[in-house]
Amino acid sequence: MKRASAAALACALLALAAGGAPAQERGIALDQLKSGSAFLSQDLRALQGDELANPAMLWVERGEKLWREPGGKSAKSCASCHQDASIGMRGVAARYPQIDAASGKLLNLEGRINQCRVERQSAEPLRYESEELLSLTAFVTHQSFGVPVGVSIEGPARAHFDAGRTLYYQRRGQMNLSCAQCHEANWGKRLLAETISQGHPNAYPAYRLEWQTTGSLQRRIRACLSGIRAEMLPYGAPEYLDLELFLAWRAQGLPVEAPGVRR
């Protein structure tokens, strides 16, 4: 017993000496990850997989048109620089959120699209949940369909990751619940008629029957916050960005399923 604990202590010290932090503890082990679609009814699973009938594909189709439309004063379209999205954008969404090398800021896909619009197209940034931004994010994320989620939490991203993780495990709202209490401790169990999922972001933007429209991951986070009677922060809040990074790390390896269909 004493020898085992001494060995463990030695390992930890070694890791610290090597400059790395102690190994990340995952609330749900990588081989236990299940996408949200595993918790859907047969009907919704089939609807998500139906290329024609998946309602979110209407936004993907619109996004494809917007991709080729010139924007802002530049008269350049996304295609002007990025050409064929099915090639240029493949795998991109799976690596977001990520640190923007130039500004050092953490950007999600919406942030990156708006940065491109403002800096390279001389266009106005698009509002969260606007038809245009939803269409573009749905289209771009869909180009990563099947690609495993894989984000970096190294370097400057580390601070955002730690902040996101703290948010995830913090109780909040009138119901005094943290994300972990439903999605880590009680996934697979019932909440009224619904089965609690593990809360992964890999199918967003998604068409939610409750919204009767497509929405972003931030909208889904806000929905959860209102559900536990916590304050919904405004769209684009840095807390959401940090949480998005943590959620992406937590979903590492899950294939991108966007655009998803959810309740």
Next chain:
Amino acid sequence: MTARVQMPRAAKRGEVIEVRILIQHAMETGYRHDEVGHAIKRNVINAFSCRYNGVEVFRADLSSGIAANPYLQFYTVAEASGAFEFTWIDDEGKQEIERQPIVVSA
């Protein structure tokens, strides 16, 4: 308004073909309220028609009882090569048309 259509591009004469269409439309019921409490005005697609080479082969009267972003799946018999024309109109009078060609062999 975006719409997605799926139907065979080619068929044999007399074959029963499946037509599927998904239309982007909020189908606003008129029973929802905005953040301030004002009722959001009703606006649904109330009529849908499918014409095959000019002849109506399917028609639907719709209401707020049909889900948002309406999906319709129906059948028709392949007769002659030509075009399908889908039209729909909503309560605000906005009309949209979507076309799909078809090749019918003997």
Next chain:
Amino acid sequence: MSGASRALGRRRFLAAMAGSIALPAVFPRRVLAQATIENPIAPLDQLDPLVWVVTKGAPVRKGRVQLELPQLAENGNSVPMKVSVDSPMTAKEHVRGIHLFSERNPVRNMASFYLGPRAGRAEVVSRVRLAGSQHVVAIAELSDGSFWAGSAAVVVTLSACLDES
């Protein structure tokens, strides 16, 4: 009566009461009404003005119409619906129209689908909105002027969490 048998009697009485009051809380009593030969479009009424507009008072018979909706709908905003009618769909014998009625929606005539001999198959698939657990009734009008009906009962569950996003 001894104490034990009195307790048993009381327990049976309470169980019977619980049985008769618990069920309507989930299923209002009228929803338990099954379509019968006398009223094939139960819980709708043949004298209902909405039905009359379609049938003009002609009798509606139960059968030939299959209306498929899930027994349990995850969200009332969008519930899959398939209606099909047993018919050869020839020029002589076909389905003219299929009319969908809701028991409890604020707008009870949900949709009308007009077919004809060129349809080939009397089947329509769509997704409907249901304002709570209820019956949906489909009335088909055939080319010979007869009316046939089929119905389906759906339990619509509410979302576990309030969403004000």
